[in-house]
Amino acid sequence: MAVDVSSLSERSVEMLMTSDHTSVVSMNLFVALLCACILLGHLLEESRWMNESITALAIGLCTGVIILLTTGGKSSHLLVFSEDLFFIYLLPPIIFNAGFQVKKKQFFRNFMTIMTFGAVGTLISFAIISLGAMHFFHKFNIGSLKIGDYLALGAIFSATDSVCTLQVLNQDETPLLYSLVFGEGVVNDATSVVLFNAIQSFDLSHINTSTALQFIGNFLYLFAASTILGVVAGLLSAYVIKKLYFGRHSTDREVALMILMAYLSYILSELFYLSAILTVFFCGIVMSHYTWHNVTESSRVTTKHTFATLSFVAEIFIFLYVGMDALDIEKWRFVSDSPGKSIAVSSILLALVLVGRAAFVFPLSFLTNLTKKSPSDKISLKQQVTIWWAGLMRGSVSMALAYNQFTRSGHTDLRANAIMITSTITVVLFSTVVFGLMTKPLVRILLPSSKHIGSMISSEPSSPKSITVPLLSNGQDSEVWIEIGFSVHLFIHSRIWGVVTAFYTR
Template sequence: MNVTQVILLLLIGYIVFTIDKKKKNVPIPVVLLIIGIGLSFLPYFSSIEVTEKIIYDIFLPGILFVSAYEFSTKALRRHGPVLAALSTVGMVVMALVLGIVVYAAGGLFVNISLLGAMLVAAILTPTDPVSAISVLEEAADEHIAEVVDGESMINDGTSVVLFTVLVGIYTGEESFQFFGFLGEFLYVSLGGVAVGLLFGWICSKAVHITHHRDYQVMLSIIIAYGAFHAAEHIGVSGVLATVAAGLMLSYEFEHTNKEDHYREALSGFWNVVEPSLLSLVFLLIGIAATTTLASAHWLLVTIILFASIGIRFLIVSGVLGIFHKHRELERKKQAFLVSWAGIRGTMSVFLILSLHALSPEGSEMLLSISFPVVVLSLIIQSLGVYPLSKWLGDG
């Protein structure tokens, strides 16, 4: 991808953000995705090679940092048990049950192994509610938006560990051992959090020394990308490191008498960077997805998508039933909105591209299932968030 292509993609993103007046009914990521699919038919853009490194090393740290930095630590404390349950045990259960469904349904259309089905499920379990959060905050209870946003930040780290273990088994490089998986999960997850907290704490103290706003912005870039790559370098979760660093910075700002001063400088910068990153990433997802859409078994893809929403609803409903003592009807409404807003996106695309880069036997068939589900999820679920939020809120 050359500089001219990047500039043109940014220009398209700017135009979409500028003229899209109905962000609720037609979320911007959906528009960008569809435009990206259209661009893939133009030779100039179809030559762009979208790799897992571009998504993981360039886009994810910035997007995750903004989400974490803007996420209230009070909300984290309020929903901590729910977020922890959904992002760990809930996610593993989701992958297991969805894998069985993919295996059972997939067998009617393609020749897929149980392990391959589990790998598809691991790819589809992380959520990316970029297109849903702003709508949920306005149309639904803010607590629902907090749960969806908080879960998506944390479960990205879990998804990488789960995918890594499963793809190792799938390629024959390792065998599954429960305690080995648990040990790796704890090391990668807790190690990433520790690195992020340390980075965030050190840099939050340095912010107080750096009085010039431009230098404070420079420091925030170091936090976002430095924590990520430092964690990855020592073999722990860069995703969770960036999230933890952003949360730590937010926490430190909340406990200073100059919070508005610091947030004004950083928000002015990241409020420009975030839509730029989102414009590029959703356009690139559209460009990268096109080759798999033509060969997709759309009935199977639709079954998997709605099965994943249904399974997620049962898990979320169970978790909310344990930790939130609402009336059953109210809990069901919340669970359904949280489930529907769990849209597949950037992290799923990274995992798909990672599998593509490894090119194990049968991977093309797994990609032809996974990528269309992500595209369908982005379109159908994003478009449904606002009407469902209003309908359930008025009901």
């Protein structure tokens, strides 16, 4: 076993990390572009339309054009988009930070609504997009797509990217809306990845009731086991740091241990074929709720900002990467024969995204409102439109899943697969740029709070997500802090919904 790995990493280390001068050149360019994105994002902060994602995407596209011109149309990217690089290195800090910075009080107060939107809603959206694609794509002659491909398309286009909207919403003014959009975004990511993995690992050639039940059982098992693993990893880190009294001498050891244990939970989850994204999200929540209270003051400041910075850089990295990769010639070759067909496919997918989301946001909001008594807890129509809009953007998760399904190690050989990849790129670019640019004005029209406009002019909302979440909410509920030993006992012996209830009722 170790033999394979060693020879494997030997070859790849040799290739990837060779002191080859060209690879040093591209690393330089990439790091310099990251710096440029941060600088430009900062300078454009006052702008009414822009945000960091669009800036990075634009810089990526421009660089792609320049590389395309200098190489004589041969290549447009410095690095090939790899879903493994994405899932192993870039996604964990983003999702962990989301869990770490979430205002837990709001999150767990609206837990049921969030889960309904994130899990049930994503399933509805998935069903509509899959069925819609099956229905419409038959009419085009775009090559052979299997049933697994259609289901994968549903999962791919159910993964939303709500970063743009979160940058505009104000957590203090519209706490309900913010926590709904934020929470739904994370649960939605996890749900689509779990769905996608479930689809890939199942033999879908003959579906019957038993396989369908097995599929649902598998889905629930993944959900529960992943959450438990994340919670256990978080509690273990809290226990170890408290018991061994790490902060006595060293802030660095505490910080290192937190980072390493969070990452360990992620790859352990990968090891057991669970949903690593859910694991690390819950690990982040538990760490910010327990571990964070057991470390020194400077560790608290450090971890809070380190996690936010890592997430911030990873996000920019992804958008830069996507922007550069969008112009890859190889993928567009198949499309150039029939541009009309490609535009049609992209338009249909975009329409399905719009319909698929509307099909669950408004009905589920109606159902949720029935369960609420106080009018302030109900979701107003304007808020429903905002929620609907917030999930229209498609981002890096969709890209990564599409690459995973439709390419073999970065290459697209089949005509149908190439069209699916370019359509995904088109939908991601269009939704991020067009819908993204419209978000700020739209939210301003829908939620015209005077304070909100004021803070918008002072450009506060367009700062990165981690800033929009000004402080960890831990300070708020420190009174309900429960002795960790008891909690460990409580949590390990309770099931997934037990955990949720314990959080929810606190």
